[in-house]
Structure formats: structure tokens, C-alpha cells
Amino acid sequence: MKSSRKTPTMADVAREAGVSPMTVSRAFKSDAYVNDETRKAILAAAERLGYVMDSMASGLSSRKTGFVAVTIPSVNNANFADTIRGLTEGLQEKGLQVLLGYTSYNLEEEERLVRQLLTRRPEAIVVTGGKHTEKCRAMLENAGIPVIETWDIPSDPIDSVVGFSNAEASAMIVRHLVSTGRTKIAFLGGDTSRDTRGFDRRRGFTRTMEQLGFDATRLTEAGPPPISMREGADAFSRLMQKWPDTEAVVCVSDLAGFGALTECQRLGIDVPGKMAIAGFGAYEISDICVPPITSVDPHCYQIGMLSAQRIIDLLSDADEETTTSQTVLEPELLIRASTVSTS
Missing domain, CATH: 3.40.50.2300 (Response regulator)
Structure with a gap:
């Protein structure tokens, strides 16, 4: 009967010794730099767990x-x-x-x-x-x-x-928009299944809107990622059909924001008079378009x-x-x- 006990891994040894897997790998190489105290702690942890270093893998990983x-x-x-x-x-x-x-x-x-x-x-x-x-x-x-x-x-x-924090990036924008007197704010983008960072931005939007006591349900998906300018324009059109009284939109990226801006121009919606638009990413296009788009620079x-x-x-x-x-x-x-x- 096969034992159900899990074979210990390098990551297990690392957790046991309180170091990184890379340090464990180094400790098993006699020519690699690891101080004596750390090496002893790692070897002791490996012995407690019954971990045996694969000598072939160790030899391969030591090559530069x-x-x-x-x-x-x-x-x-x-x-x-x-x-x-x-x-x-x-x-x-x-x-x-x-x-x-x-x-x-x-x-x-x-x-x-x-x-x-x-x-x-x-x-x-x-x-x-x-x-x-x-x-x-x-x-x-x-x-x-x-x-x-x-x-x-x-x-x-x-x-x-x-x-x-992608969530905090959106929170910054929401707080800015609210400071300008806008409360009917929507979010455009943030695919729930693939773009995990975009979804975090959407999560930051909804959380901040709720904390400030405003409606956080004006959510319009666009995609799949990466969202293009065309998809941003189409998503903004759908947003306005569903929530025509929207005062501002936070876009998952500057490309989506540029698409929203061009759709405003097509529909005759004044920006920023009737609609405020913000994006993310500090793309060059957001700085040179008319009007330039408020954005977040993630460095x-x-x-x-x-x-x-x-x-x-x-x-x-x-x-x-x-x-x-x-x-x-x-x-x-x-x-x-x-x-x-x-x-």
C-alpha cells in the first residue's frame, strides 16, 4: 500500500528554517555563500523533515x-x-x-x-x-x-x-472625482476571470465608493484584456445607454479611457463639463489627447x-x-x- 505522506520539498525546508528556497538551494552547495549559522539551521530543518537534496538537480542548478x-x-x-x-x-x-x-x-x-x-x-x-x-x-x-x-x-x-496596490490606484481616482462634486461614477473594464490586476482596480473602485456612501454598481465590462481603444468606446456607449445620468467614469486603462473620450466627442458630451474621464497607466496618448486624460502613473x-x-x-x-x-x-x-x- 502506497504511503499517503507527502514527500518534503525545498519549499517545506525553507518554511521550516525561516528562509527562502534559494537559500536552501545554496546551503546544499558547499561552494555557495551561506553563513554557518543559516546553513546549520537549514540542514537541521531538512533532517527533521526527512528532505534529501536531488544531487542531479543541484548540479544542474549550479551552472551559470x-x-x-x-x-x-x-x-x-x-x-x-x-x-x-x-x-x-x-x-x-x-x-x-x-x-x-x-x-x-x-x-x-x-x-x-x-x-x-x-x-x-x-x-x-x-x-x-x-x-x-x-x-x-x-x-x-x-x-x-x-x-x-x-x-x-x-x-x-x-x-x-x-x-x-492596484486597488488603491482606483481609490485615488474616486476620491479625486468626489472632491470635484461628482458622485454618480461608473467603472469601465476589469475582466473578472483573466485580468486580475484590472479586477483589483475595479474592486478598489467599488470599495471606495461604498466607503464614501455612494452607489458602486455602475460597472461595465470590456474585453477580453488587453482592452483596446475601440472596446473602450463600445463599453462607454453601453454604459451611457444603461446609466445616462453618469457624471464620471474610471477606466481600467488609458486606452479604454481614450476610447471613452472619443465616444463622448461623437455623442456631443462635453468633457469635463458633463462627463469626467480618468484612466490608468500614464500612457503617452493620455497626455497628448484633447483634453488630456487624468491618469495614474504606476512607475x-x-x-x-x-x-x-x-x-x-x-x-x-x-x-x-x-x-x-x-x-x-x-x-x-x-x-x-x-x-x-x-x-
Whole structure:
């Protein structure tokens, strides 16, 4: 009869010893830097759990490949492109290259990509968001390399985090719109099944509206992600048919916001006189359109640069701090003429 007892993993040892899986991997390599006290704690934890290091996997993982694996939802999104640019430039000083895969906003595709990327033995892996399938999370926990979750603040991080609160980004916009006297506010976008960060922005919208005592049910989906300008325009048209007295709309992205703006112009709705429009992402188009669209800058480039620095620190022999870390950025609200009259 087969035993039902689970075979302990590297992640189990890491939790038992209070360190990261990467530190456990290092502790089992005699030539890798781990201070004596930490190594003894890890070996003791492994003995208590009955964990045995796979010598073949250890040998493979000790070889330097010179690249960092990265997954992003879309290759044609300027925000994620800026993050990759920051990451690439930040890693250049150490001669590390980026190996990129895109998930199409699909968690199952992320799982497939992570499995494929890990077979190539990257020195670190950067993923977008803090939500993963169970199998994907298990692979990341047991990878034995630095794992950086970005563009989010997960409640249960795997290793390191460089991100921001998507919910708070929407809350900032809602509070701004209410300060201008608008209370009949709608949200456009935020697919519930695929775009987890967009859904968090929608959640931030509804929570803040409810906290302020206003109706939070004016929700119009558009998609699937990434939402185009055309889809933003179509969604805004549906929104106005259902709630014609709407005074303002918070859009899941600047592209959706630009679509809403062009639909207002087609319908003869004055912006910001009769309708205020806000987006997310600080895209170039939101700054040069007429009127410019109020947006939130999540500091995409800095996310990449800070992720690169965290990877370099973790791969450096001089770095003894290998516990989970969170770098939380504060999104910046960019108030423009689409929500505030300049006359």
C-alpha cells in the first residue's frame, strides 16, 4: 500500500528554517555563500523533515546560464514594455540577459511558460502579478532561485515583491472625482476571470465608493484584456445607454479611457463639463489627447529597475539577507483636464 505522506520539498525546508528556497538551494552547495549559522539551521530543518537534496538537480542548478526569465501578460503593452526596459537596463551591469515569455492574461499559460522557462535553468525569474495556478506556485516555490512578483502586492508572496496596490490606484481616482462634486461614477473594464490586476482596480473602485456612501454598481465590462481603444468606446456607449445620468467614469486603462473620450466627442458630451474621464497607466496618448486624460502613473520603469536590483542583491555573495522582501511603490495621480476644467 502506497504511503499517503507527502514527500518534503525545498519549499517545506525553507518554511521550516525561516528562509527562502534559494537559500536552501545554496546551503546544499558547499561552494555557495551561506553563513554557518543559516546553513546549520537549514540542514537541521531538512533532517527533521526527512528532505534529501536531488544531487542531479543541484548540479544542474549550479551552472551559470546568464539570463533571467520573465513573464508578462502582453508584448504590445507600453506599461509592461517600460518594466522590461527597466529590468533589462538594471541587469546589464552584471551581464545578465532577459528571456521573455508572455501569458496573454491567462494563468494556465503562465503555468506552461514557467515550467518551460525553468527547464532552461534561469538564475532568477520575474513574474507579473501575485496570482498563480496551484501548480505554477509550487514550481516557483521549489525553483531554488530568486522569484520576483511584480505589479501587485500579493497577500502570500512567494519570495520577493516589487509592486503597488492596484486597488488603491482606483481609490485615488474616486476620491479625486468626489472632491470635484461628482458622485454618480461608473467603472469601465476589469475582466473578472483573466485580468486580475484590472479586477483589483475595479474592486478598489467599488470599495471606495461604498466607503464614501455612494452607489458602486455602475460597472461595465470590456474585453477580453488587453482592452483596446475601440472596446473602450463600445463599453462607454453601453454604459451611457444603461446609466445616462453618469457624471464620471474610471477606466481600467488609458486606452479604454481614450476610447471613452472619443465616444463622448461623437455623442456631443462635453468633457469635463458633463462627463469626467480618468484612466490608468500614464500612457503617452493620455497626455497628448484633447483634453488630456487624468491618469495614474504606476512607475513601470522603476518596477523593472528595482526588480533588477533585488535580483543582483540576491545573487551577490555579499548579500546575506535572503528572506522575503516587499518593495511597495506609491502610484502617482496625474490630474489633467479630463476631470478638472481649465477655463
